[in-house]
Amino acid sequence: MLVSLGLLVAAIDRSTFQGLPPLNAQDRARLAQMPRAFAASGKAGWDDDLFQDDDGAPLPPAFDAREAWPGCIGPVLDQGTCGSCWAVSSVAVMSDRLCIERRATNASAAFVQLSALQVVACDRGAGEKGGDKGCEGGQPYTAFDFAQDKGGLVPEACAPYLKSGGGPIDTCADEPCLAFQDTPACPARCPLGLKSCFARAKCAAGGAMAGARWGEAAARLEQSYMVQLSRPMAREIAAYGPIVATMTVFEDLLNYTGGVYRHTSGAPAGAHAVKIIGWGSEPEPYWLVQNSWTERWGEKGYFRIARGDTECECDICNLCTAGLFSGNHSALSPPPPADAARTRSLPKTASASSSAADALVSAKNAYRYARQHVVDQDERNCGWTRSTYMLGLWEYYAATVEATTPDLDAKGDLADWGGILNYSLCNRKSQWTGPCATENASSCADNQLPGATFIELYKAGLDRPAPHAEATLRSITAQFDAEIALGSATEGSWPIVDLTFMAIAPLARLGAVTGESRYFEKMWANWNASMLMARVTPPRTPRGAYGLFNQSAKLFMRDDTNLWHDGFWGRGNGWAMLGLVDAIRFGDAGAVAGGIADPHRESYIAVFKLFASRLLELQGKDGAWRSSMLEAETFPTPEATGSACFTRGLAFGVNAGLLDASTYIPAVNKAWDFLSRTALQPSGRVGYCQHAGGVPTNDSAQLNANSTSDFCVGLLLGAAAEVSRLSDR
Numbered sequence: 001m002l003v004s005l006g007l008l009v010a011a012i013d014r015s016t017f018q019g020l021p022p023l024n025a026q027d028r029a030r031l032a033q034m035p036r037a038f039a040a041s042g043k044a045g046w047d048d049d050l051f052q053d054d055d056g057a058p059l060p061p062a063f064d065a066r067e068a069w070p071g072c073i074g075p076v077l078d079q080g081t082c083g084s085c086w087a088v089s090s091v092a093v094m095s096d097r098l099c100i101e102r103r104a105t106n107a108s109a110a111f112v113q114l115s116a117l118q119v120v121a122c123d124r125g126a127g128e129k130g131g132d133k134g135c136e137g138g139q140p141y142t143a144f145d146f147a148q149d150k151g152g153l154v155p156e157a158c159a160p161y162l163k164s165g166g167g168p169i170d171t172c173a174d175e176p177c178l179a180f181q182d183t184p185a186c187p188a189r190c191p192l193g194l195k196s197c198f199a200r201a202k203c204a205a206g207g208a209m210a211g212a213r214w215g216e217a218a219a220r221l222e223q224s225y226m227v228q229l230s231r232p233m234a235r236e237i238a239a240y241g242p243i244v245a246t247m248t249v250f251e252d253l254l255n256y257t258g259g260v261y262r263h264t265s266g267a268p269a270g271a272h273a274v275k276i277i278g279w280g281s282e283p284e285p286y287w288l289v290q291n292s293w294t295e296r297w298g299e300k301g302y303f304r305i306a307r308g309d310t311e312c313e314c315d316i317c318n319l320c321t322a323g324l325f326s327g328n329h330s331a332l333s334p335p336p337p338a339d340a341a342r343t344r345s346l347p348k349t350a351s352a353s354s355s356a357a358d359a360l361v362s363a364k365n366a367y368r369y370a371r372q373h374v375v376d377q378d379e380r381n382c383g384w385t386r387s388t389y390m391l392g393l394w395e396y397y398a399a400t401v402e403a404t405t406p407d408l409d410a411k412g413d414l415a416d417w418g419g420i421l422n423y424s425l426c427n428r429k430s431q432w433t434g435p436c437a438t439e440n441a442s443s444c445a446d447n448q449l450p451g452a453t454f455i456e457l458y459k460a461g462l463d464r465p466a467p468h469a470e471a472t473l474r475s476i477t478a479q480f481d482a483e484i485a486l487g488s489a490t491e492g493s494w495p496i497v498d499l500t501f502m503a504i505a506p507l508a509r510l511g512a513v514t515g516e517s518r519y520f521e522k523m524w525a526n527w528n529a530s531m532l533m534a535r536v537t538p539p540r541t542p543r544g545a546y547g548l549f550n551q552s553a554k555l556f557m558r559d560d561t562n563l564w565h566d567g568f569w570g571r572g573n574g575w576a577m578l579g580l581v582d583a584i585r586f587g588d589a590g591a592v593a594g595g596i597a598d599p600h601r602e603s604y605i606a607v608f609k610l611f612a613s614r615l616l617e618l619q620g621k622d623g624a625w626r627s628s629m630l631e632a633e634t635f636p637t638p639e640a641t642g643s644a645c646f647t648r649g650l651a652f653g654v655n656a657g658l659l660d661a662s663t664y665i666p667a668v669n670k671a672w673d674f675l676s677r678t679a680l681q682p683s684g685r686v687g688y689c690q691h692a693g694g695v696p697t698n699d700s701a702q703l704n705a706n707s708t709s710d711f712c713v714g715l716l717l718g719a720a721a722e723v724s725r726l727s728d729r
Helices: 025-033 085-103 116-122 140-149 195-200 230-240 251-255 310-314 353-373 384-402 408-421 450-460 470-485 498-514 517-532 570-586 601-618 640-655 661-679 710-723
Strands: 221-227 243-250 268-280 286-290 302-306 320-325
Touching: 085 116, 085 140, 085 243, 085 268, 085 320, 116 140, 140 221, 140 320, 221 230, 230 243, 230 268, 230 320, 243 251, 251 268, 353 384, 353 408, 353 661, 353 710, 384 408, 384 450, 384 498, 384 710, 408 450, 450 470, 450 498, 470 498, 470 517, 498 517, 498 570, 517 570, 517 601, 570 601, 570 640, 601 640, 601 661, 640 661, 640 710, 661 710
Parallel strands: none
Antiparallel strands: 221 320, 243 268, 243 320, 268 286, 286 302
């Protein structure tokens, strides 16, 4: 028999399994009052000849909302140890539809994940008698009622999916998840420290969660309605986006790993709410469904469930929930769905841009988690870890702009950071010898890295108080001009390979944006002295030629203590890869309007190609690289920071036409699978990040599935941005 995917009308023994209590009399009365969209006419079966609109226009044999609206279908969520499927799936649908409606009048409208916690914690929509009970269950229709009647839903950033005491709601170790936590408290105020929430979502400080006092932060639903029977469901999805369905979960679904699911064995385990995003016909007719049990379940968090023939009238096609947002919020006031079905054409199917959306959705998930749980609240932090994060955030934001889905939160965070620091380079002393330990530590490459993000803000006109202001570049040009004036005396100022990225990132951009060749020449002089010129004598000197690129190994040593043995640190090689990417990218005369070519660009490319070929040989079967490039057996734990650098570098090489796509795209695919499915957890936490250091490690306290850092997130964001630009992944 088919699994029931309609609103349940009978009690189930374990009805709180994933958050749907049985319907009571009040539920039934409210459902009877709700309008129906796409009223059925004639037979509702799934015969292909009958799967058509009421005016005779056939519906396609397959439809996927992710392809129809790239970037508007949110990621697989994790309801965790909370029976909140009724709210999580409903809010997921509303988030998708808000983006879809906005795109109708604004092609660059961004996807905004609305707050599921607001519904879970604050909705008691059906009243005290059998009403919604937060983590103990509720009904999807009441979530839509809440968004329509209670002032709307705020962005996830304003009310994150967290426990009352802070921290993410725990992921279930296994399904079924029967041990639910207490329902989080309804937030009384906007979270402290989320200035971007206050400034851009206009979520007034101290504003109450209830009602309309959240003002423009809230997306208010204009109308909610039920969708009944098979063809009306398909037309609703194709015209307006995903819908919420409820289902009986049988025990055999818990072990689902792929294919088209049909119930064959096991007792009912309980009730559940899910998001339907499309349908298909091969190898048999099915619905395409997004679950809320993390990407580790099913087909990366999705499942396909058989859609029936005539028996769908009492099973999978029974009754679903949907809604549309108000015109004053989405700049779109659509006609009632029953009328629109006959006039609105199906969205175009997507091309390769859907793969770009996949990478950016993963990046968005990582960014959202990091800004809540990883990035500290020191707004004046300009050190290399924060600067690496911010530059990666810039790359991610730029990619969302290219994909016409700009992440406005990222844009705001970047502009805030540059403005707070007044576009000045850092001046922090560190433990490193040489310029990093001097009183004028801004000559240290670690402290020069913020300049790269400042230059990007300048180019984009996001600097303050006036766009493209000469003052934005003043600190950066002054520092590098002072170094250039010292001549060869500073050519040994990159004694460790890390500093290649830290200094090249601003220098290459400065050369491109100013059109002044002296910055490219300075970059080459330091690179050549530190990376390429072979040492003749063994004693270590504070300056001079380090020759850290080992041409026979095609790898970079971390510093000159590794010159006489094979000590090739993973992230150190990652820093070198990012330095090469920026040198090649911004050394192209076409990098910026009116730019100039770096005469040394071909030399960087030669090293890059050698390096890339070696990375191909050293990539693990799981797609990752290790903290020691040549000692995978000794250091078996996959490492995300170096892997993210290499993923970005190889993807860049393909995008720039420097690397053969047929050879390198499979490696990029494997690497991105590791980053997005293993390192990136469903919560958005990026794990397997080696902590700050300088040597390979087997210390589980330094490198494990949960070890994370702001710079690691930044490196993943940069990789996601480059992967999103691949035309064929």
